[in-house]
Amino acid sequence: MFEIIKNKTTCTNCGFISQAAKYLTKAELKELAQGTVDVSLKRGDKLFVEGLPHSHVIYLREGFVKVHMTGPNGRDQILKFARPGAYLGIQSLMGSDINRFSATALEKVHLCYINGNTFKNLIQTNASFSAEIMTSLCKDELNYFERFVSLQQKNNSGKLADALLYFAERVFESDNFTLPLTYVDLAALSGTTRESITRLMKDFVNGGIITVDHREIEILNKAILKKISENG
Amino acid sequence: MFEIIKNKTTCTNCGFISQAAKYLTKAELKELAQGTVDVSLKRGDKLFVEGLPHSHVIYLREGFVKVHMTGPNGRDQILKFARPGAYLGIQSLMGSDINRFSATALEKVHLCYINGNTFKNLIQTNASFSAEIMTSLCKDELNYFERFVSLQQKNNSGKLADALLYFAERVFESDNFTLPLTYVDLAALSGTTRESITRLMKDFVNGGIITVDHREIEILNKAILKKISENG
DNA sequence: ATATAAACGTGACGCAGGTCACACTTAATA
């Protein structure tokens, strides 16, 4: 069932305030709090859906989220993942009248739904806040460029190696982690198919590069994985 | 030879001022003019190069520019095109210490090189200017997402059809135009190879969909081209 | 506890498209 938990918020005393919001005045923080609702969702719940009109920007306080959209052939493609401290949906808010992509929780998440108009107001009045948001948008986009080109040019082994290295180095900072994704997700991330992921994972296991137990992954030979990522 | 033509600029009386710059005060426009150099380049010249430290944001006044980067396998990939009114290099300026992509003129271009610090200053002081820039960044990124997913999922015919339709509908607004790209460029845009482009173009010609004379393209059957784009 | 739906494993098949090699044509430069 659908279970939305609303928490009380006051932004002014937020324990996990964003870099950008640090530039807001007390008055602006109050304004922010007025337009903000604090919510918790569980794995599989959608934060917002592609194609629908948008109303909020989401500040991710806790949890792991996939940002994705449906391609022309109907297959889903993961654009990126979001982690605590990220804002979600800014591009749609500023650049479109509807959501141009979806966001889905991959585990229990704790979110602040910020009213779109409130957010836009702050952008248009506080230049420091705005600049900080812009900086994070730009960094984000630079990552996209890399990913875009990599997915264009690498073969499936390289793409999968990239995905595994991403989780090990960027997300969990450990060679031993629990994949928060299904193989279908992994395929949607890497621009390939579930079947290819299955086969390649088996290859990696047989090659002594990783071990897999359900979703538990351990990277045994990171050097080889990096080599596969590079020339794949 | 290298022939850079510096023109005199004063921003305050610019005949092609950007939407964002309209929000600048007279004083800010003067500051902008101080940090800006007006330059003309010819086809093939690079506006800035991936990997080098950046110093400027470029405002494109006239001409057509490709924005591109080198992939992991050394092949070039076109990220997007820029047309008059666009700012180039903002992502690198705000999100990195070096240029993370290159920009190259595809025809004679007229540019304003804006000092990076000047630009950053304006971003950090004038919220309306900042918001307007952010809006264009967001729109840009949304287009990017579409392209990203399309290139992932379409076959080569679909990708080529997309490219041709892009020029006909977005750039030249005519079914009859001169491609500003080589076939190598078309391949770098579509994420395929020169040879495949050659073969597919021939297919399109044989199918009565287009005619080609050197770089002169005429679209004879746009309906079919759109169908190819959709289910390709 | 049982039903239903996701998620995963695996083999067989086929072809889209990448690679290589070389000839030819057009454009650029001195």
Added chain:
DNA sequence: TATTAAGTGTGACCTGCGTCACGTTTATAT
């Protein structure tokens, strides 16, 4: 107008990987 470089056309080859089909296992819900 000669020389070089860049761009294009085309055939032969071959393999990576998508598709289909079906069986099995693991979650999820009632």
